[in-house]
Amino acid sequence: MGKYRLETEEHELFRKTLRKFLQQEVEPFYDKWEEERLIPKELWKKLGEMGFLCPQVKEKYGGLDLDFSFSVIILEELERIGTSLIGIGLHSDIVVPYISSFGNEMQRNKWLPGCVTGDHITAIAMTEPGAGSDLANIKTAAIRDGNEYVVNGQKTFITNGLHADLVLVAVKTEPSARHNGISLLVIEDGMPGFSRGKKLNKVGLHAQDTAELYFEDCRVPIENRIGEEGKGFHYLMEQLQQERLIVAIGAQVAAEEMVQMTIEYVKSRQAFGKPISTFQNTKFKLAQMATQVELGHSFIEDLIEDHIAGKEIVTKVSMAKYWLTETARDIASECMQLHGGYGYMEDYKIARRYRDIPVSAIYAGTNEIMKTIIAKNIGL
Known part of the structure; x- marks a missing residue:
């Protein structure tokens, strides 16, 4: 994954600590959780202990009072392991902000500390x-x-x-x-x-x-x-920019992961006595996907910076949500094809990505709704 302009040494250290935690506490068990169809509640407590839940919550309620850039790191590293971890980002960056932004002092004191520790899942x-x-x-x-x-x-x-x-x-x-x-x-x-x-x-x-x-x-x-x-509808509309940005970030990371795993696979897989990475079709397909991933990264980087700066970027976020989720869906299909028969086997991560990606075009507002918003905001 490319580095963002905003990232400082503090961000790098945060990412390193989080990655190490996930390698120990999540990665070895993820396949088992997928089979059991549930992530254990204990993981939430462990994430809370490490400060990886609701990092934006103010210190007086038990949070770290960090900006959205740290949430981006958490969202990316969770997505790198698998999309089934999206409930954690939903808790920290979609639901809890309603309590922080629109709740009163009594509600914030009552609920936010537990949201930070993982005792309250939302x-x-x-x-x-x-x-x-x-x-x-x-x-x-x-x-x-x-x-x-x-x-x-x-x-x-x-x-x-x-x-x-x-x-x-x-x-x-x-x-x-x-x-x-x-x-x-x-x-x-x-x-x-x-x-x-x-x-x-x-x-x-x-x-x-x-x-x-x-x-x-x-x-x-x-x-x-x-x-x-x-006033509920008004509150919901106010938070949707962040929700859709989060979905776009997830799709971008998934696309990056799929391209990377496919590049590694085609180099090692032989056909007709040579690696399939030497065939022109393979090269062209991966060159195209690598370009899409690079464009997506630049676009999402700009949006993250604007969002943190408090700008109203509903139109562009709607564009990112629709374009990046559809791009990721296309990439999933192409990458599975390049894996050949093995791509259809559950042992290969591309099979799971292929299943997990399509719903991102549906939740947080369907892509048809995104296009409706874009059309309206460009004066149609």
Whole structure:
């Protein structure tokens, strides 16, 4: 992976420490977790002890008060091992920022320290069986009853759904309203009326727990609402830039890894008495993919710098999310082809990458939604 302009000695040391930790605590067990279809909760505690969860959280809540550049390193190193680790980035860089940014002091004191230590695993629940990209059409309702909300509804495709101790749930507090009727509630593990369905059986991301969540007359105290009632949609939109940037970073790293592993493979694999790396088709395919990876790296580097600087880069992030995930999907297909029959074997990492990549074009807003945003923002 290329180095970013922003990286300092401190970043290098951080990456080195993290990489060593992952080589000891994650890499040797990753295949087993994929087979068992679950990452153990103990890993979260170990990550927390090392300071690799929620590095951006302020020191007074137990965090390291670091900027997003350190999150980028964590996201990259996790992706290098496998995409099933995405729930960790979702926790640190997607869900927890809602509590940090829009939660009140009481909520931050109550939840953030546990999020940093790995004692609280978080999830965000927006998607429903009948509503995905069209968030205004969610049906999960939260009706006010005194000092509580009574929540009824169902969510699906929830990353960290089985492990989550805290779920940030998008609900309709004003069922007849559209965007203005959405609020955000933190629903905690063990609250009566909150239950989980079975772990969903996915094509890829096998170790990543993804589940359906059910709320049946689930009573949630009013102090568990994040921000103001009816402002949930606005809060969600404000955080989507970072979420989509994270997906783009993951796709970029996956593409880099696939190209690298394929270069190594074609040099060692013989056909017709010589390495397949000597064939013109192989050279041209890999030259093309190496160029795509280089372009992707430059683009993502600019976006990371702009994002850290606080710039509004929704259009470019939408471009990166769509282009990099589709590029990674194409690269996965080409790299598998260059591996020949072995590429279709589970013993080779390209097979897992081939399965894990396609969903990145769907989650965090489908690529069709990305193109809709781009078209609108360029004046169409």
